[in-house]
Amino acid sequence: MADSADRDDDKQRQLAGDRVSPEGPALTTDQGIRVDDTDNSLTVGERGPTLMDDFHFREKVTHFDHERIPERVVHARGAGAYGQFHVYDGSLAEFTAAEFLTDPSLTTPVFVRFSTVAGSRGSADTVRDVRGFATKFYTRQGNYDLVGNNMPVFFIQDGIKFPDFVHAVKPEPHNEIPQAQSAHDTLWDFVQLQPETIHMMMWLMSDRALPRSYAMMQGFGVHTFRLVNAQGRGTFVKFHWKPKLGTHSLDWDETQKIAGKDPDFNRRDLWDNIESGHFPEWELCVQLVPEEDEHRFGFDLLDATKLIPEEEVPARPVGKMVLNRNPDNFFAETEQVAFHLANVVPGIDFTNDPLLQGRLFSYLDTQLIRLGGPNFPQIPVNRPVADVRNHHRDGYHQMGIHQARSAYHKNSLSGGCPAIAGDGAYTHYQERVDGQKIRKRSESFNDHYSQATLFWNSMAGFEKEHIVAAFRFELGKCETMSIREGVVRHLNHVDHELAVQVAEGIGVAAPAAAGSPNHGRSSPALSQANAPTDTIEGRKVAILVADGVDSGDIASVGEALVDAGAVCEVLAAKGGEVQAANGAQVDVTKAMPTMASVLYDAVLIPGGPESVRALKADGLAVHFVAEAFKHGKAIGAIDAGIELLERAGVTGVRVASEGALTDQGVVTRRGGDPGFANQLITAIAAHRHWERDRDSVPA
Template sequence: MAMAWMLVAMLALVTGDAKCSHVPGDPAAQQIVQFKQRTEGPVGILKTSAGSPIEYKEGYSSITSNLIQHEYLMDSLTHLVRERLPERIVHAKAGGAFGYFEVTHDISHLCKAKLFESIGKKTPVAARFSPVVVERGGIDTSRDARGFAVKFYTEEGNFDIVGFNTPMYVYKDPLLFTTFVHSQKRNPATNLNDLNMFWDFLTLRPESLHMFLLIFSDRGIPDGYRHMPGFGIHTFEVYNDHGETSYLRFHFVPDAGIRNLNSEEGRRLAADDPDYATRDLYNAIAKGDFPSWTVAVQILSLEDVKRMPFDPFDVTKVIPLDEFPLHPVGRFVLNKNPINYFAEIEQLAYSPANLVPGILGGPDKLFEARRLAYRDAQYYRLGANFNKIPVNCPLQTAVLNYNRDGRAPLQDNNRDNPNYFPNSFHGPVPYIDEKRPRNLQLIQDESRNFEQARELYVNELTKQERDSLVSNAVASLRQAAGFLQERAVKWFSLIHSDLGARIAHGLKSNQTNTEYHWQDY
């Protein structure tokens, strides 16, 4: 029943039947009041999890009862301590919503995936936006990168883009994932965030500074999720009906415009409304101001890939827009809030391994490692049957495979079908696609990208953004050990002598405030 209900609800989003309350003020704060207003009285008889009705006296008191025989107490008390899932190691806190993706421009000559097959086609989507480092109870306005994940519920299965709000990523070598996460999280001895660890990683892996130039600039704190761009990070390998390959980088541009907060605004909101971005997203949808993003791609041919002066599959680099401009593909709209956050957002499971015919994914080593890491994380958090949780189910196609048993949910557990393959008894069989190409095989080397970081600093950041970058970097570096400051200044100087000089001057300054305003040298 839950699966059928969700399918109806998600398809309603696609056809435009989503209902909107158009509630003025703060709908998030009034949610429970609105529930009372739209129900005439108690919605039903209180029952145990096994379906037995609770008698009035048992429901209101346990003081005079034999506690072991007080089933309502036993049922609720033993459930309470099991109500939490293991927290995500990164991206623990998030806002999310549901909606649809609509094709506006034809790219079927590049990619045979059915979600792109015709102009006007709509596909249900689920989106989740998340700071990287903060814990689940943390603030929405940290100076941090943000996850930007979109799940497309296509008729060929789920396709996930697990992206970021920056067009580049931190590192190229997946071996660094554990090191990066540990260095950004809490010191195991003090249980405090430690800027010595933070800057040690950045200065030992200077390719990471490209991304952190943006994070320390005015673009480091998005003004809510509705004004935040998204990027697929990887260069995706796709193919058409003839087996011809192309290479795409996905961009999501907010139709309401990109807006960010400065450090002071971020600190104020951290104190006044730590859930600012989550609240803003919920309220906008509840009021009918549906957030939307234009989906576009940069397109490379195999010949383009071969002649590039750098590795176009290096996630710490960007593909230059002046040489490979954006081509619009569609638009995705969020028009439905979750009804139950835990069921629909906390259990929402993304994986780069969720691909569909026509999309082979990124051929780079980081993408390859993420295919394992995300699946393993969901197994740990949600169990082996996490794709049978309603919000993760492929809504538009029946799933037939040879997976069986395990922790609930099981659904029908594939009924009485054969449970091994190959078999001679009419079990499901693979489909044949003689045009499907093999993944491009790469040999990747160490990432070196000071050139792109320099281009970002000189030609893409405004003077105000350069000032903020220096101010925010100095404020953070001041709390790190002296040798880390020296190492950081060295790398910043290699990016650009002006940047290194400004940061060195700021570190030597006796000023204690965290705002620095510099003139161009």
Template sequence: MKSTKSDVRENNNKKQENLALHTEDSTGQPMTTNTGLLVNNDTSSLKAGERGPSLLEDFYLREKITHFDHERIPERVVHARGVAAHGYFQAYDSSFSKYTQAKFLTDPSRQTPVFLRFSTVAGSRGSSDLARDVRGFSIKFYTEEGIFDMVGNNMPVFFIQDAIKFPDLIHAVKPEPLNEIPQAASAHDTFWDFISLTPEAMHMIMWVMSDRALPRSLRMMDGFGVHTYRFVNEEGKATFVKFHFKPTLGVHSVAWDEAQKISGKDPDFHRRDLHEAIEAGAYPEWEFGVQLVAQEDEHKFDFDLLDPTKLIPEELVPVQPIGKLVLNRNPDNYFAETEQVAFHPGHVVPGIDFTNDPLLQGRLFSYTDTQLTRLGGPNFQEIPINRPLNTVHNNQRDGHMRQQINQGKTSYHPNTVGGGCPFQAMMKDGGFKHFEERVEGSKIRARSKSFMDFFSQATMFFNSMSEPEQSHLVDALRFELGKVDIQDIRNRMVGLLTFVDKTLARRVAEGLGMDVPEPQQPVNHQLGADANPKDYEPVFKKPAVEKSAALSMANTAKDSIKTRQVAFLAAGCVDADSLASVKKALEAEGAVVRVVAPHNGFIKDSAGKQIKVDQSFLTAASVLVDAVYVPAGQKSVTALLNEPDAIHFINEAYRHCKAIAADGEGADLIKATYVGAKLNNKAGNDAVAGIVIGNGGNDLSAAFIDAIKQHRFWQREKKDKIPA
């Protein structure tokens, strides 16, 4: 049974109250030094005479400059560019208590505070939001039993199977060390050299070269835990679990040409989009679900559950919804919260435990080690954004930036001087206990033979995609490998693609102007020097599921235009009813309308009303909106016909397959563009998909809304790519 608002406990406010203790607003307050001393001159340093030397005794100058010199911390080695928001998670009901004792997942009366950080992976903090890249999707759950961190991505699999290769992967994808080029891009020799020698990465390469790597918004992408974890219930029974977050707005992307242009027009596109949506009250929401596999079914699949390069097709194990995750508050300070938040996959609560996934096992070490360097020492969990809801009691003391002031004589256990406190908790009282798993075997540096299937799921992913998605993936590989200078690397990569799909390999090879190399047995260069290659030969088999509907973005939700950005192209004397009626209809459905005109300020409509201009053509761009509308009004349209940027705006929107509408005389502007030629083309309906022409604003609103819901009309790409 779902909880009602009256059932919700007030613990969701605890984290906000905790942060409020450390939040200051300087409005109306006098300036002070860091010790609280009032400052009466912040513009001049202390000197010996007006033109004399500065004096060493100027403690305020030294404090201010010293703080400035040290206000940057090392950026993250990966996931450096990020944005985050506060929110909450709430379970739908208590039905999953038979699988896990994690109370935040089984108590529908709880609202658990969360902090979710999105990020790109390869780029620096100053790179673009629209790089072709994996997106981090990491959530800090502030549960009453402690912190649970889900350190995830927007893709369910990964490049490598063992954490020992993670430094090599990142070194390969980062800018090349001789010249620090290219930034936030995988299209270069070292990355593809590594991938061409690492066939286990082929499934992930399909994802990264797909449209999933170019999300339209952070609010419109999936989240995955990547690894296989365990749920453990009150009786100690374990169940394997995979974590899924599905956005209620659906999963949508941008085109590659569009992504490149957005990077120039607004490199903060995703960050701005998230911030503005939350400020407007259009709170991003995901449904949290799980795939559950009984312990006794661990080996029933034709892939290994512990292999992080594999997913469980939803046709084999459906995703069961547990609850919803909502983001409803922006951070107060980027550095204090978003930059200092420290995630760690080892932060778990009773009811959630690890498996022997070799990538996960390595991450359990790596994250602590990283935070020690980045945040200055072992007390990084005392930073307000990282603090748990429940008070910390242990015998860990001192260290750099210690904030907790411990009382009492003892800092050891066991003790009698302190009455044995802090004492160990019984399991029945919430004490954490690892799942008891029998483990035995010889010490060995090796991979399980069950990890040697490198291609079947890559094939499944490619087969599952719609025709436009497959074409985009082919173009992505052509672009990436077209940037590779060493021909031998290209040959190895196209050779590996033949094991995924021969047609895919042929299409990529054609774009590179090369023949498909004769397929050879791929060598797994991940093996140790003493390994017998015959013991670790790749396994070639058909995927257990030929096509999985959940893997195609064509099957995502297309039932809403909430938060969609729609540009209204207008000038003076725009038809009042044509503008107002469509604006009203779109905003009623949750869309955001932005009036774009030849100049800033205001324009007058045909009724003499002042219409605020949101952007001029100088600052606006079609790549920053989801759809375009041209209202009626002869004088307005005549002015736009003399505006080259208006013509380009429509051409570019058409090229990127967006919905375009025009009313009355507004159709004349459409006819003056390249799109007009398509409207007169008798090649069939595909040529005009997503174009809505009306004779009155109310007549076209419903059709325009339906077109925007479709997100894109990718079938246009088959006809041609117009000059824009």
């Protein structure tokens, strides 16, 4: 029996009469106005700005922005920290009037919020997802928000599509499953019908979606912005954050286990490192493109699904950011911080990127509902260091006590104050805008595959293996075979071998021939295999011990690791202490049953026959070592400790017969060798050792 909602729908269809199309009810606005295009915003010409009289766009995005309270619709789960930014010597004044980018004597306070995108506040940190990287600069000219992600491109080209994409990636509406995952039908149905998503899906299926930590994660402004100098001359710019520690990721199997052992893994890492003085650092880099070169690329600079290869336009380092203070209260600061792309200062302006134009509307609209009204800039974490003087009054959560009689301009009762600014006022970049009011995307946005191919060609062998495995996992969760087939058809335009490998793993017919030829171009900057591997700062090392351990090994090697910036924790079967072979007491940092290898970057097994015999008899310790080996992590073993490697099934690597030896990230030592610690540090700094035969390891 139909419920009342169904009966109402039937009634509405009857009343609609011939307004119902043969394919089904026509798409309309909330006022019943039929819509002929919901994929393209109304713009001035094909590449012009989005118009505010696009009532369908405004209604669609407004309704989307107000769907959930009080949690953020996207980027709900996050972590934040305060810090400082310094611009380097070598002023950018040639390109911008932004003071914080031109005066190296200034120290600019910042607040940064990192986040996952799809999951709720209660989801885990290590899901496969894009990560938000939003920075609020408290400059003397006002607040500037650089709102970015850890990937340089996006899923869609026009802001009007944002509600569609997020509805697709969120848990499915009939059962609210799955949480914080993209492995389900609605997301991949959207993908197979929107080829513009394919480049971003390559990034999402790569290791970039599984960052080891926020401090080992790049950030990108995504859009092409415009720098404007004091003379009004514009220069196109792409913003990059490059981490001091290099860009490194977790293993997919590892992320799933971390989600159970410590769902706050990335948040805890950020907090602990700042508390211990291991302050995360990033360089701000810019790619600068003169306006006369706007059309010299094989893609459109206004297309947010494209990047500028660094081999074509180098990323120029211009400053450094250090995060050095944790918030005092998560809700008051991290949860209430409000970022907005329209928060710009003199010297930084927008372009006609249709996704950027849409986001300029969406952010403010979202904050009005999430933070209770228009006075959210008065919340301390959002408050500028620059003076704020305007005629805004009243509203929810008004914190100011305004004493002036006048709240309007012009006035005489308040001496004409606040007056219109002269020097230093924000002035929009002047450009001519001319064209018909249309809903049409520029033909220059139509290449959806060449940069996805560029990304694939740029990957190292292990990165390609991980991408194939990710597509197989995600599409293998889709229940609708036609969706799997549709995605494979798109992948066949990226790379034929990629499409074949994915098809073979998900039970669909592999394409017989390439949909498009592989152009063969690559960009080494896109591969994490080329990331810096010269530091172990902030890395966590588990030292496995039991009664009878050689405390000298712990002291000498542990001290070298700590001096190099690592965090060492002593793990035993129980908390408290263990007795070393020389009778000394060794403090246990944590009990092994409360931890797991996935929470560490490396493992050290000190010598001591009695200690190693106990560890070999402990299935948890054996599994700890085997799992660390399977995930490609550095392992150090000294004297009797080498026996635990053998017990854990670590095979196919050479071990030392005398002195120290490193093979595939496994560092062993028999007898004394002062070079052991340095070899272990080098192995840890390499991050992971994917060259191992890991598939046969039962962990």
